Amino acid sequence: MHKPGVILVNIGSPASPAVADVRRFLGEFLMDGRVIDLPFLVRLFLVRCLILPIRAPKTAAAYARIWTAEGSPLVATSTRLKTALQQQLGFTVELAMRYGRPSIASAVAKLASGGVTDLLLVPLFPHYAMSTYETVVVAVREVVTRCVPGARLTVLPPFYARTEYINALTTVARENSTQTAEHVLLSFHSLPERHLRKTDPTGTHCLARTDCCTVPSPAHATCYKHQCLITAEAFVKACGLAPQKYSIAFQCQFGPGRWLGPPTVGELRRLAGAGIKKIAVVCPSFVTDCIETIEEIGIGARAEFMSAGGSEFTLVPCLNDHPVWVKALATMIKQMLEHNSGA
Numbered sequence: 357m358h359k360p361g362v363i364l365v366n367i368g369s370p371a372s373p374a375v376a377d378v379r380r381f382l383g384e385f386l387m388d389g390r391v392i393d394l395p396f397l398v399r400l401f402l403v404r405c406l407i408l409p410i411r412a413p414k415t416a417a418a419y420a421r422i423w424t425a426e427g428s429p430l431v432a433t434s435t436r437l438k439t440a441l442q443q444q445l446g447f448t449v450e451l452a453m454r455y456g457r458p459s460i461a462s463a464v465a466k467l468a469s470g471g472v473t474d475l476l477l478v479p480l481f482p483h484y485a486m487s488t489y490e491t492v493v494v495a496v497r498e499v500v501t502r503c504v505p506g507a508r509l510t511v512l513p514p515f516y517a518r519t520e521y522i523n524a525l526t527t528v529a530r531e532n533s534t535q536t537a538e539h540v541l542l543s544f545h546s547l548p549e550r551h552l553r554k555t556d557p558t559g560t561h562c563l564a565r566t567d568c569c570t571v572p573s574p575a576h577a578t579c580y581k582h583q584c585l586i587t588a589e590a591f592v593k594a595c596g597l598a599p600q601k602y603s604i605a606f607q608c609q610f611g612p613g614r615w616l617g618p619p620t621v622g623e624l625r626r627l628a629g630a631g632i633k634k635i636a637v638v639c640p641s642f643v644t645d646c647i648e649t650i651e652e653i654g655i656g657a658r659a660e661f662m663s664a665g666g667s668e669f670t671l672v673p674c675l676n677d678h679p680v681w682v683k684a685l686a687t688m689i690k691q692m693l694e695h696n697s698g699a
Contacts, residue, residue, distance in 0.1 A: 358508075360693055361448040361472030363463050364438055365492045366480045366644060368453035369428035373419035379412035384455045390491040392611070393554065415647075422650045430646040431456075434480070436677040437644070437685075444686040448472060454492050460499050468504045475500060475509045476692060478685070480643050482516040483583040485547055486555050489514060490578075510696055512688060516583040517590060520684035525587075526594040527680045529638055533670040537636035539627055540597060543620045543653060544584045545641040546606035548613045552581055581616055587640050603627070607639075607657075608648055620653070621660050628664035635661060636670040643681070645674045 370381035386392055386403045394402070419428075426432035434451055442449040448470050452463035467475060479492040493511055500509045515521045534540050549563055556562040561575040568575075569582040576582045588604050605623035609615040618626075620637075627635060637657065639649045654671040661669050675681035 358474045358697075359447075359470075359472050360474045360476065361450070361467040361470065362441070362445065362476045362478060362689060363450050363452055363460075363467060363496065364434065364441070364478050364480055365452045365454060365460065365463075365496065366430060366434050367488060367646075368455035369430045369646070370416075370419060370456060372427075373416050373423045375413050375416040378416040378419060379408055381456050382408060382412055382415060388455075388487070388491055390486045390494075393486070393548075393551065418647055418651045421655065422647060429650060430644055433644050433676045437682065440677050440679075440682045441685055441689075444682055445689060452496075454495060460496055461503065464496070464499050464503055468507065473507055474693075474696065475504075475507050476689060476696075477509060477511045478689065479512070479514075481641070482514060482521060482587060482643065483544075483580050483641060484514045484555070484578045485545075485580045486551050487547065490555070508696075510692065512692055514583060515688060516587045518684075518688060520687050522587070522590045522594055524675050524678065524681040524684045525591055525638070525640060528675060528678055529591070529595060529636070529672050532636065532672040534595060534636045534638065534672060536634070537668075537670060538601075538634045539632045539636075540595070540602040541620070541623060541627070541635060541637045542588050542591065542602060542604045543607050543637050543639050543657075544588075544604065544616075545639075545648065546609045546616045546619070547580055548611070548615055550613060552579060552616075555579065584641070591638070591640065607652060621657055624657055624661040624666075625664045628661055628666045631665075633666055634668040634670075635666060636672055638672045639674060643675045645676055649674055 370377040383403060386407060387399060392399050422429055438449050438451040448467060450463035450466050452458050452460040477496050479489045481488040500507055552562040555578040556575040558575050561568055561573045562579055569585050592602055603623060605618050605620040606616040607620040609619055637653055642649055658669040
């Protein structure tokens with residue numbers, strides 16, 4: 357007999373907004389070779405000697421601005437999603453964070469102790485990126501192989517183009533001013549361009565030509581930029597947005613080298629300068645509100661837009677534990693499990 361179980365994995369959060377906890381969390385996150393993809397000793401020097409002393413206090417202050425009575429917004433909301441999803445599915449769902457707690461090892465142990473034999477991993481990232489989706493898959497596989505060697509592990513593919521995800525995204529957007537805003541900005545998380553080249557299985561397609569995202573290629577299965585543009589295209593079509601009514605930007609650029617752009621803050625300033633007064637910002641890279649959406653966009657980017665001449669700024673919430681998203685995720689999981697049982 358096969359007993360299914362689901363493990364949801366998000367990126368993670370510090371245990372508290374205290375500088376020591378934030379430093380510990382950032383250290384774990386930034387020392388991942390799929391996040392800062394430099395040789396170990398170089399990465400170690402950069403993180404411990406240059407980045408953490410400066411970034412930890414600033415990031416701790418940012419976390420303090422968004423911390424709630426329940427703790428980290430990311431962890432609290434992900435926990436509610438887990439509970440709602442388990443009610444929809446009727447079998448065990450566990451939650452883990454790639455960095456911090458609850459850990460992947462603890463979630464896998466709970467599933468194993470409950471007799472789960474077929475594990476379905478759901479990385480809570482719509483798009484493929486080595487610093488999010490890929491690192492989660494690798495980490496979970498390592499834990500399962502080490503701790504539950506007889507278990508069967510399957511992985512939900514990136515759902516950037518799935519109808520269920522797009523419908524949930526547009527539903528939440530329509531509920532939050534995108535129909536009345538003068539302009540909608542789709543703000544995706546940015547990545548170093550070298551990450552796209554590293555995940556290109558052909559080694560010759562991504563960023564090698566200006567139309568690489570539209571010319572069919574096997575590289576698109578792991579190309580973050582292509583997948584973001586597909587999400588944007590589907591979202592715009594579903595919302596009926598005219599070309600002049602939306603734009604695309606990328607947030608969270610950090611470190612040297614070329615990153616995907618244009619930067620979100622720069623685009624907001626440009627739009628304000630062009631006379632846009634009312635804007636709605638959607639963050640499709642994130643399914644759960646976190647420091648990058650609540651603080652970076654909802655506080656920092658909002659202030660930039662307003663100071664540049666804007667008058668109304670709406671941050672569209674992430675999918676979080678919205679009923680339409682719970683139903684969408686449950687549908688994708690059930691279809692995946694049905695496919696596996698028939699394989």
